[in-house]
Amino acid sequence: MSSAETAAGPARAAAGTAGPLESPLKPRLMRIVEAWDETPDVRSLRLQPVDDGPPVRWLPGQFGEFSVFGAGEAVFTMANSPSRGEFVECGFRALGKVTWALRDLAVGQVIGYRGPYGNSFPVDSWRGKDLVFIGGGIGTVALRAPLQWVLDHRGDFGEIVVLNGARSVADLCYQKEMPAWAEVPGVHVVRTVDPGGETPGWDGEVGLLPAVFERLGLAPGGRIVVTCGPPVMLHYLFQSLEKLKFPPEDVVTTLENKMKCGLGLCGRCNVGRLFVCVDGPVFTWARMQTLPRDY
Ligand SMILES: Cc1cc2nc3c(=O)[nH]c(=O)nc-3n(C[C@H](O)[C@H](O)[C@H](O)COP(=O)(O)OP(=O)(O)OC[C@H]3O[C@@H](n4cnc5c(N)ncnc54)[C@H](O)[C@@H]3O)c2cc1C
Numbered sequence: 001m002s003s004a005e006t007a008a009g010p011a012r013a014a015a016g017t018a019g020p021l022e023s024p025l026k027p028r029l030m031r032i033v034e035a036w037d038e039t040p041d042v043r044s045l046r047l048q049p050v051d052d053g054p055p056v057r058w059l060p061g062q063f064g065e066f067s068v069f070g071a072g073e074a075v076f077t078m079a080n081s082p083s084r085g086e087f088v089e090c091g092f093r094a095l096g097k098v099t100w101a102l103r104d105l106a107v108g109q110v111i112g113y114r115g116p117y118g119n120s121f122p123v124d125s126w127r128g129k130d131l132v133f134i135g136g137g138i139g140t141v142a143l144r145a146p147l148q149w150v151l152d153h154r155g156d157f158g159e160i161v162v163l164n165g166a167r168s169v170a171d172l173c174y175q176k177e178m179p180a181w182a183e184v185p186g187v188h189v190v191r192t193v194d195p196g197g198e199t200p201g202w203d204g205e206v207g208l209l210p211a212v213f214e215r216l217g218l219a220p221g222g223r224i225v226v227t228c229g230p231p232v233m234l235h236y237l238f239q240s241l242e243k244l245k246f247p248p249e250d251v252v253t254t255l256e257n258k259m260k261c262g263l264g265l266c267g268r269c270n271v272g273r274l275f276v277c278v279d280g281p282v283f284t285w286a287r288m289q290t291l292p293r294d295y
């Protein structure tokens with residue numbers, strides 16, 4: 001297994017919230033204990049189980065099915081690292097039936113959760129290496145859990161660069177948290193917005209993420225690139241990585257194909273012969289190059 005290969009085994013072993021006689025589709029009830037807006041259209045929730053059962057367990061990169069009763073289920077990545085405490089956070093953009101219904105809920109209300117599902121970021125194989133996190137728009141949500149995990153184990157890793165981009169200043173996720181990330185020794189946070197998206201007084205970069213990444217002049221070798229963003233961003237970022245000769249096995253991303261069951265049962269999320277819900281969602285760029293272009 002290469003340095004940035006996925007860690008499907010432990011993640012699969014951890015999957016599932018139901019007991020042996022319960023349906024694996026049965027959600028666990030979770031209460032919204034905090035809710036806040038990251039951007040005008042991205043909202044974050046903090047959730048805790050309503051019951052006194054075992055704490056929710058997951059690994060950075062895994063996802064869950066979050067249900068609003070009467071509306072349905074939606075898939076979100078767990079946005080926080082398990083090293084931050086026994087609560088689950090998610091960040092979502094309201095764009096359809098479930099996400100709009102979820103946006104209308106308030107602190108104290110109850111939703112459903114099942115998971116954790118999928119594989120996870122191979123954070124253990126990153127020890128001793130430099131890391132670059134490149135998040136575009138809401139894709140940054142998927143990078144927050146591995147980033148928090150790495151920050152919580154800071155001594156195990158080399159230099160860390162966080163490149164966070166969005167269409168406009170208002171659309172940048174985690175603006176309140178970024179200063180704390182940047183204060184950690186050896187962590188460099190670079191913020192960028194698309195040309196035209198800057199506001200008066202903006203002191204970050206202006207430019208599309210692949211171009212800004214190239215301008216940073218980071219060399220490959222002992223450096224892992226962790227990225228998530230819209231397909232068009234990934235397309236051009238992979239071109240930049242190829243130009244800079246980053247080994248495809250040192251580049252890792254997470255796919256967000258449409259899903260239904262999350263359990264490898266319905267076939268909704270397939271890419272070729274793989275089911276993204278169980279074989280992913282985390283893939284190295286090397287592995288993606290072996291897949292049909294369904295992602
Ligand atoms: C592994 C994984 C992790 C994800 N993590 C997050 C996350 O952390 N935050 C977040 O906001 N979203 C995330 N998503 C996407 C999220 O699941 C969908 O946006 C959500 O299910 C939409 O539900 P809905 O009922 O509100 O929208 P729907 O009414 O189902 O759809 C509204 C519109 O969005 C489109 N759409 C729905 N799902 C997707 C998708 N997966 N990809 C592209 N277009 C889609 C539909 O075609 C439709 O046009 C993730 C998806 C996957 C598979």
Ligand code: FES
Binds near residue numbers: 258264266276277
């Ligand atoms: S979502 Fe059902 S098989 Fe992947």
